[in-house]
Amino acid sequence: MTPMQQIAILPYRKVIAIAMRGLRFRLVKTFLVTCCIALALAFLTYILCSNGMTAHLADRASDALQQRLAREGMLDQLKSADKQSQTAWMLGIALLISFVGIVNAMLISVTERFREIGTMKCLGGLDSFIVKLYLIESLFQGVVGTVLGMVIGVILAYVEGVGRFGGDTWNLLPPGELAVLLVVTFGTGIVLTVAGALYPAWRAAKMEPVDAMRSEV
Amino acid sequence: MIDDVTTSAQIVRAIGVRKVFRMGDEEVQALKGVNFSVRRGEYIALMGPSGSGKSTLFNMIGGLDKPNAGRVFIDEVDIAALSTIELAWLRCHKIGYIFQTFNLIPVATALDNVMLPLLFADVPATDAQDRAVELLKKVGLGERIFHKPVQMSGGQQQRVAVARALANNPAILLADEPTGNLDSKTGHAIIELMRELNESEGVTVISATHDYKMLSVSDRIAWLTDGVIERFAKRDELDIKEGSTDVRH
Numbered sequence A: 001m002t003p004m005q006q007i008a009i010l011p012y013r014k015v016i017a018i019a020m021r022g023l024r025f026r027l028v029k030t031f032l033v034t035c036c037i038a039l040a041l042a043f044l045t046y047i048l049c050s051n052g053m054t055a056h057l058a059d060r061a062s063d064a065l066q067q068r069l070a071r072e073g074m075l076d077q078l079k080s081a082d083k084q085s086q087t088a089w090m091l092g093i094a095l096l097i098s099f100v101g102i103v104n105a106m107l108i109s110v111t112e113r114f115r116e117i118g119t120m121k122c123l124g125g126l127d128s129f130i131v132k133l134y135l136i137e138s139l140f141q142g143v144v145g146t147v148l149g150m151v152i153g154v155i156l157a158y159v160e161g162v163g164r165f166g167g168d169t170w171n172l173l174p175p176g177e178l179a180v181l182l183v184v185t186f187g188t189g190i191v192l193t194v195a196g197a198l199y200p201a202w203r204a205a206k207m208e209p210v211d212a213m214r215s216e217v
Numbered sequence B: 001m002i003d004d005v006t007t008s009a010q011i012v013r014a015i016g017v018r019k020v021f022r023m024g025d026e027e028v029q030a031l032k033g034v035n036f037s038v039r040r041g042e043y044i045a046l047m048g049p050s051g052s053g054k055s056t057l058f059n060m061i062g063g064l065d066k067p068n069a070g071r072v073f074i075d076e077v078d079i080a081a082l083s084t085i086e087l088a089w090l091r092c093h094k095i096g097y098i099f100q101t102f103n104l105i106p107v108a109t110a111l112d113n114v115m116l117p118l119l120f121a122d123v124p125a126t127d128a129q130d131r132a133v134e135l136l137k138k139v140g141l142g143e144r145i146f147h148k149p150v151q152m153s154g155g156q157q158q159r160v161a162v163a164r165a166l167a168n169n170p171a172i173l174l175a176d177e178p179t180g181n182l183d184s185k186t187g188h189a190i191i192e193l194m195r196e197l198n199e200s201e202g203v204t205v206i207s208a209t210h211d212y213k214m215l216s217v218s219d220r221i222a223w224l225t226d227g228v229i230e231r232f233a234k235r236d237e238l239d240i241k242e243g244s245t246d247v248r249h
């Protein structure tokens, strides 16, 4: 038999089973990392939704609401340059929190297992197996955390909206725009999570096993 | 190419192996041209003071790190010439590794730890499970196959590591201070276990060690000092030197 035949490219089904076993065993850490992803995404989704609502006050709010807001001087205030730059700031901060929070959480959770990666290489694990393992693990946490965060963010934005704009809130964000916004946040969450895990996993997979086993974080 | 198994007497051959570690401006010559060969079925102890380069040599022989100069042949195959996949194949099938720190996968049970190299070798899951159970029984852990590493003592963990190292019937068992984290009695049991496997399965054992208990079971001892092999000793010569009262047959 040739070497190629005796070294397995494990099917995804088996890699998924191994990844899930790890996630289950590290339940507390899995939970914390997922929460971190969810929190960051909740903030991002909330900012985007609530910005979207205020942006549409002029063209979608009912006359009654427009009059009330005009009376309170809120309409002018919302249009002011100050408010606009504040909005941009908040969005920037939300993105930064997502980036730093998620990438950092994933980076730590992978680098603290470099030794395990080195050991798997000693047992005959292929580089591609290691990358797949962490791809699945981070995808799982990314999807759960991101969806959870998006749900929380949307709820927060609408609860606050109802408080400020009453029943008009439901009409402020056009469904198409809301859909685009959700797709973008979902993509952001998944990309940050997977990239944050795959980069260190790929680096560890490429290392000589001793170097991976030696690095303790 | 790896599978053209020559029945050459020499299973490991290291020629002029050098390894230099650079840390900033500082250079440490961990191995300064080591020549070393091991016969099939031999039990070799690699001894030497701390920092003499035992672990570094272990890594070179095991294909876990690359030398700066020199060659290492396993079954007459130059491991520097292997692709990453062929190297993975070598680690999976030819060599079983045992570490001082056990290096079990913490999230996996004893059974799953032993099954992992079998899965990597494409052994069907049910066969892999049977083989893993059989190996765990052989190392005396038949009752603990579902235990996680944290639920086991150091000696038990090292037994799992031995079972895992043997999973794919390797030709070579490479151990780096396998008894280093064990008490004297447990260490003795691990040494005996490796000796039994060496005798019954014909597996070649190469073990770096500080443990003098290892000497009495080794066929040959390589003394490493400051990055070079200073001398080899046969067991019989050694017994005389150590003033042992053992009667040789």
Ligand SMILES: Nc1ncnc2c1ncn2[C@@H]1O[C@H](COP(=O)(O)OP(=O)(O)OP(=O)(O)O)[C@@H](O)[C@H]1O
Pocket: A214, B021, B022, B023, B028, B029, B030, B048, B049, B050, B051, B052, B053, B054, B055, B056, B057
């Ligand atoms: N990754 C590394 N970076 C820098 N220097 C290293 C590295 N690994 C080993 N060395 C150096 O190489 C030399 C040999 O180290 P090695 O670990 O092989 O010794 P050893 O004989 O196994 O010692 P011990 O008995 O303490 O385990 C030492 O001087 C050590 O400091």
Ligand SMILES: [Mg+2]
Pocket: B054, B055, B056, B176, B177
């Ligand atoms: Mg050492």
